[in-house]
Amino acid sequence: xxTATTGIDRLLNLLQDKKDITLSGAAEELDVDKDxxxxxxxxxxxxxxxxxxxxxxxxxxxxxxxxxxxSTEDERxxxxxxxxxxxxxxxxxxxxxxxxxxxxxxxxxxxxxxxxNEDLHDDILDEIQDYPRKLDKIGGQAxxxxxxxxxxxxERREEKLKKxxxxxxxxxxxxxxxxxxxxxxxxxxxxxxxxxxxDLSEGMRKxxxxxxxxxxxxxxxxxxxxxxxxxx
Numbered sequence: 001x002x003t004a005t006t007g008i009d010r011l012l013n014l015l016q017d018k019k020d021i022t023l024s025g026a027a028e029e030l031d032v033d034k035d036x037x038x039x040x041x042x043x044x045x046x047x048x049x050x051x052x053x054x055x056x057x058x059x060x061x062x063x064x065x066x067x068x069x070x071s072t073e074d075e076r077x078x079x080x081x082x083x084x085x086x087x088x089x090x091x092x093x094x095x096x097x098x099x100x101x102x103x104x105x106x107x108x109x110x111x112x113x114x115x116x117n118e119d120l121h122d123d124i125l126d127e128i129q130d131y132p133r134k135l136d137k138i139g140g141q142a143x144x145x146x147x148x149x150x151x152x153x154x155e156r157r158e159e160k161l162k163k164x165x166x167x168x169x170x171x172x173x174x175x176x177x178x179x180x181x182x183x184x185x186x187x188x189x190x191x192x193x194x195x196x197x198x199d200l201s202e203g204m205r206k207x208x209x210x211x212x213x214x215x216x217x218x219x220x221x222x223x224x225x226x227x228x229x230x231x232x
Contacts, residue, residue, distance in 0.1 A: 007030070007032070007036065007040050008040045008043060008044065010030055011026060011030065011037065011040045011041065011044070011050075011061075012044070012049065012063075014026060014029055014030060015050065015061060015062075015063035016063065020060055020061070020062045020063070021060065021061055022058055022059065022060050022061070023037055023038065023041070023052075023058075023059040023060070023061060024058075026041075026061055037061075041061055048064060049063070049064055050062065050063060050064060051064055062075075075115065075116075075120065078111055078114055078115055079115075079120070079124075081111050082108055082111050082112070082124060085104045085105075085107045085108045085111070086104075086108065086127070086128070088100065088104040089101050089104035089105055089108070089131065092104060093134050093135070093138060096138045097138075098135065098138050098139050098140030099140070101134075101135050101138065101140050102135065102140045102141065102142070102143070105128070105131055105132075105135065105142060105143060105145075106143045108124075108128060108131075109143055109145045112124055112125065112145075133199075137199075158200075158201060158204060161198065161200070161204070162204070165191070165194075165195075165208055165211075168187065168190075168191050168194075169191070169211060169215070171187060172184055172187050172188060172191070172215060175187060176215075176218065176219060176222055179222070179226065181219055181222060181223050181226070184219055185219060188212065188215055188216065188219065191208075191212060192212055195208045195209070195212070
């Protein structure tokens, strides 16, 4: 156990210096066999400290930062560049500059193609799923990006919102069952405000409105029932 711990520390120290190294390269640097490095790296992968990816069929070990992001210089630079373009996109959307927003999204797409880490690639893709819809609202047209078609972006956004509202209505039901009517009413107002401020599809807005009205009637009935019991 002591040897394994020491070996893991040695591998981490090596990755702090190299950031990215092949499995065989790490074994050579640490003067141990590849199977031993594989065991250490498996432990570090499970604890979200290291990522294993393949370049030309060769396994590479990449050190992850505290947020589970790749810490290699290239990946960090790509991520930094993407963040800059995301800011440009947001500014262009606010000023309704469709051309600049299109350019920023196209640049993000090009940078995204250079990211080899699949987890990081998918994280960023999730972050920009709503971009085509925002661009469409100001008269722009999103570039053809795999996994980022406007219809799919809207579907994913609506699915996410459905889960958020389901969670809120679940909490509302719990408060009602506990007899906490005032808290339930405040939460219902928050749900109403959230629905009013969001750009929802007609079908989803109708569904949420119906749930809100049903909840209002239910809370009123519970309140009257409590008041009736207290009088008796």
